[in-house]
Amino acid sequence: MQATKTPVLEAVNISKSYGEKQVLADVSFSAEEGEFVCIVGPSGTGKTTLLRTLSALGTANSGEVRVNGTAITRPPAEVSVVFQDYSRSLMPWMRVGKNIELPLRRYKLSPAERATRVTEALRDVGLEHAKDLYPWEMSGGMQQRAAIARSLAYRPQVLIMDEPFASVDAQTRADLEDLMLDIRARLGVTIVLVTHDIEEAVYLGDKVIVLSGRPASVSATVDVPLGRTRDQISTKSRPDYLELRAKIHAMIMQSPSSVSG
């Protein structure tokens, strides 16, 4: 080990093929404690494939994923995933409170402690009033908040999110983006968020990892020196924000193999 701290999450030379078709080629990156890392790439690049490998829901053909320096082979307690399709990620037969409680059942917590965790998680995402609602009684944005609360309730170190706001309206999306910044700031959780939206990646990330090519590899890692406090209006009108956005856009456009896709 070097003198630097061990990254919380580290992907080392991940390669993955579906049959003949190689999707990922030697993808490597790391996320430090409390860092907000955005992985950006066009649709079909292999972002979901990468995410499934990072959370050990899928296996790579080669390479490894390390959590706090240890290679993982099964979904680790330190990592939690928020899925893209929120409407199919909550159990429709359970109220929101029960949904959030479900993963907690494996831990040795008293019923009172469990209830406290649920209440806190709901408060963290601004859903204090929604504990007794069923998922299908809530809007898409609320459902995604509930899914985030379920992940937070067992206090993972890393939150992995796959295009979590791709199917909500613009205002809800902005609210949820700010919620994630706020959660990172308050809870210190490391967030790895996958998106095809360059604007979102630059707005949220401390670091943007550009995934491109077929098979996909990391074509650039871009630091985003915009500070940790961001604002939908003022940050997005800063010249350095606009410049970064244009730069990443150009990188993705230039990538020769994504032109055809």
Added chain:
Amino acid sequence: MSSRLARLLVPALLPLILILAWWYASAGGSSIFFPPLSQILERFQELWLFALVPEHVVPSLQSILWGLGISIVLGVGLGVLLGLNGYVATAVNPVLQFLRYLPAVALLPLAIQLIGIGQEMRVTIIVLGALWPILLNTIDGVRGISPGLVDVARSNRLRPFDWIFRVVIPSASPQIFAGIRASLAVSVILMFASELLGASRGIGYFILEAQRQFSLPEMWSGMILLGIIGYALNVVLMAIEYFALAWHRKARI
């Protein structure tokens, strides 16, 4: 408003018309096989409200409830096991389909030979017929679980117990209930059939005895009772389903 009333009244109307038709058609009848409905209902009241209920209705209901209960436990249990192991389910599917279409009444003689003519035999026969719809539907339901939920369960590292009882079974419950409904109909038939052979109590036995003694009004009253019981059991099941699957109904809107 009036259309809602009509929707409630019309389904009630047809049975009423049929009963009235029966009443008048049989009223002055001279056929001993079709005694007047008034006489049948008189007998019905004497026998089934509630003089013979402990002797004949209770054992029949017990057979059905035990048979159906065991079928549910076995069918859901095995169905979850097989459904979660898709390869095994595919492998045993032809056998299950064969067993499903083998009429359980055909096993009655063998069951009597092996188990005798007690209630165990009747419960066994009911299970042999009622198990299959529940088992096959549970397998289908479990295999149809959304891959998204499988991911959620794995990444949240649910305990196997919670995975099965709080995710897999609820997710398959619409199909499981459809299976139970089919099994209920089978159970009523098998309860009746098994009581025709070597029983000394039960509605089936009563109807057969009444026929042997040419007590036709009694026989008819037993048949009506059987219909009412089947109908009532179905209503109870539908009510349970209505509440248990409220999420399923509403989540679709």
